[in-house]
Amino acid sequence: MVRKTVRTRVRRFDATGEVTARADKLAGEEPLEVQLDGDQFTVTMRTPGNDVELVAGFLLSEAVITSKADIVTIDFASGLDPDGSRNYNVARVELVPGVWNREQYGARQVYTSSACGICGTASIESVRKETRHPVGPPEPLISPRAVLGLPDALREQQQLFTATGGVHAAAVFAVADDGAEAELLAVREDVGRHNAVDKVLGWALLEDRLPLRRTVLQVSGRASFELVQKAAMAGITVLSAVSAPSGLAVDLGRDTGVTVIGFNRGTTFNAYSHPSRIFGAADDGQ
CATH class of the missing domain: 3.10.20.10 (Ubiquitin-like (UB roll))
Structure with missing residues (x-):
């Protein structure tokens, strides 16, 4: 029987030595x-x-x-x-x-x-795959304010994470023509961050929405080489992560045209490749 969550019993310890027994919920795998x-x-x-x-x-x-x-x-x-x-x-x-x-x-x-x-x-x-859905040119796409709002918009939809605290999430957002807003299209969760992204990409493929140009893929963890490649395979323009990218992920973003954003949390973020897609930035060829 397949289950998204499983129930278990745990013992909770604190610094005073007090131990309590309680029920807990874990992510299924x-x-x-x-x-x-x-x-x-x-x-x-x-x-x-x-x-x-x-x-x-x-x-x-x-x-x-x-x-x-x-x-x-x-x-x-x-x-x-x-x-x-x-x-x-x-x-x-x-x-x-x-x-x-x-x-x-x-x-x-x-x-x-x-x-x-x-x-x-x-x-x-x-490892390296060639995409049939190349991303668009590195033209201004989205405002910094809209980018900064993506992690919270994703977190609000992470029902499985709220229940278990043990899964990754990925969401794809469509960017408005003026770049000021981003509409949530789909969000998926999984114990594997690559699985969460594949589920979002599969949704887009089955809905005949490829290529996903003028979209941002927001992920709950870091930006790895593999996630940048998955974004490129679907024609996604921007990959945004709440944590750091790897060096190879940034190199791939530059090669494929994907804008790689890291440390998107609070009031700042870093654009590591093709920053010209962010309003107010000048493209330096990276």
């Missing part, structure tokens, strides 16, 4: 096996929920598909517990003939953790 055209493709650990979106977004991120039209079916009927009950932990994906070729894609390990999706790639040469 279960394996999801993705079978692609009859072959095992990968196994990832995720928080159950929005699994069709997760599979679709993952395949987009891995450059296996580029649109909803590439998918014939995503079926969860194969996942069974030992007692014969359905557990929804196996996704059988059928693609349109000719969309994907295993030999051209190359070898891939069959396990990715909730902490790191990139560890499922067989070689460093396989």
